[in-house]
Amino acid sequence: MTHGTERAIHSFRVIAGVGAAAVAVATLLFATPAWAHVTVHPETIPAGSSDIELTFRVPNERDDATTVNLQVFFPINLPLLAVDVLPVTGWTAKVTSRTLATPISTDDGTVSQVVSDITWTATGGGIAPGQYEDFVVAAGREAGQPGSAVFKTLQTYSSGEVVRWIQVSSTSDPKPDSPAPVLAIAPASSSVGAVAPSYGNSTTAETVAFAALAVSLVTLGGIAVLIVRKGEPSESSASVGHEDG
Numbered sequence: 203m204t205h206g207t208e209r210a211i212h213s214f215r216v217i218a219g220v221g222a223a224a225v226a227v228a229t230l231l232f233a234t235p236a237w238a239h240v241t242v243h244p245e246t247i248p249a250g251s252s253d254i255e256l257t258f259r260v261p262n263e264r265d266d267a268t269t270v271n272l273q274v275f276f277p278i279n280l281p282l283l284a285v286d287v288l289p290v291t292g293w294t295a296k297v298t299s300r301t302l303a304t305p306i307s308t309d310d311g312t313v314s315q316v317v318s319d320i321t322w323t324a325t326g327g328g329i330a331p332g333q334y335e336d337f338v339v340a341a342g343r344e345a346g347q348p349g350s351a352v353f354k355t356l357q358t359y360s361s362g363e364v365v366r367w368i369q370v371s372s373t374s375d376p377k378p379d380s381p382a383p384v385l386a387i388a389p390a391s392s393s394v395g396a397v398a399p400s401y402g403n404s405t406t407a408e409t410v411a412f413a414a415l416a417v418s419l420v421t422l423g424g425i426a427v428l429i430v431r432k433g434e435p436s437e438s439s440a441s442v443g444h445e446d447g
């Protein structure tokens with residue numbers, strides 16, 4: 203095998219290795235889900251809002267089980283009034299109410315009972331691996347005070363595993379492992395208007411993946427150019443070889 207052939211084989215292996223690395227990086231980033239927990243959307247509403255529609259987005263994080271049950275607990279400090287549930291094909295919903303210690307006066311009268319929790323149960327296969335489901339509720343209004351409405355949630359898989367999305371971020375733990383869905387209720391005087399639902403950072407994830415792939419490809423191209431240039435004889439060596447001939 204000639205020296206030139208060996209160099210060509212080595213160059214091919216280097217380029218192939220860089221290319222494989224680029225593909226691996228892009229694959230891992232694209233495979234990373236845009237969300238990794240149960241979330242509520244929109245994330246913020248103004249205090250005193252009425253005709254509220256909330257969407258609980260539930261991804262399946264397991265490869266070997268389906269999500270078959272979801273229980274969402276509604277906040278006690280900022281209760282939602284007159285909650286209705288949007289039917290979801292393949293699921294049943296059970297609404298549990300509780301009596302307020304202090305009834306709330308509204309334009310439509312006094313409210314003494316509010317939703318305590320809603321349990322959705324799959325009647326079919328549930329949420330399969332790699333899929334998600336949206337569970338939507340509508341509320342006539344919320345109590346009117348600014349603050350945070352925490353919806354602690356239990357997600358049950360067909361394997362019997364129960365994931366407890368109940369942790370609330372704090373200064374000591376700003377990013378808990380199992381965060382509860384949180385709805386921020388801003389002061390009524392704030393500029394928060396109708397907030398469009400935001401379903402995770404899929405755009406951000408795709409941007410990062412494309413950037414990583416682009417950097418890898420640029421690196422691949424640079425290595426290829428360097429290898430080709432290294433393999434070309436310099437002008438001085440070429441001229442010496444010509445004179446020797």
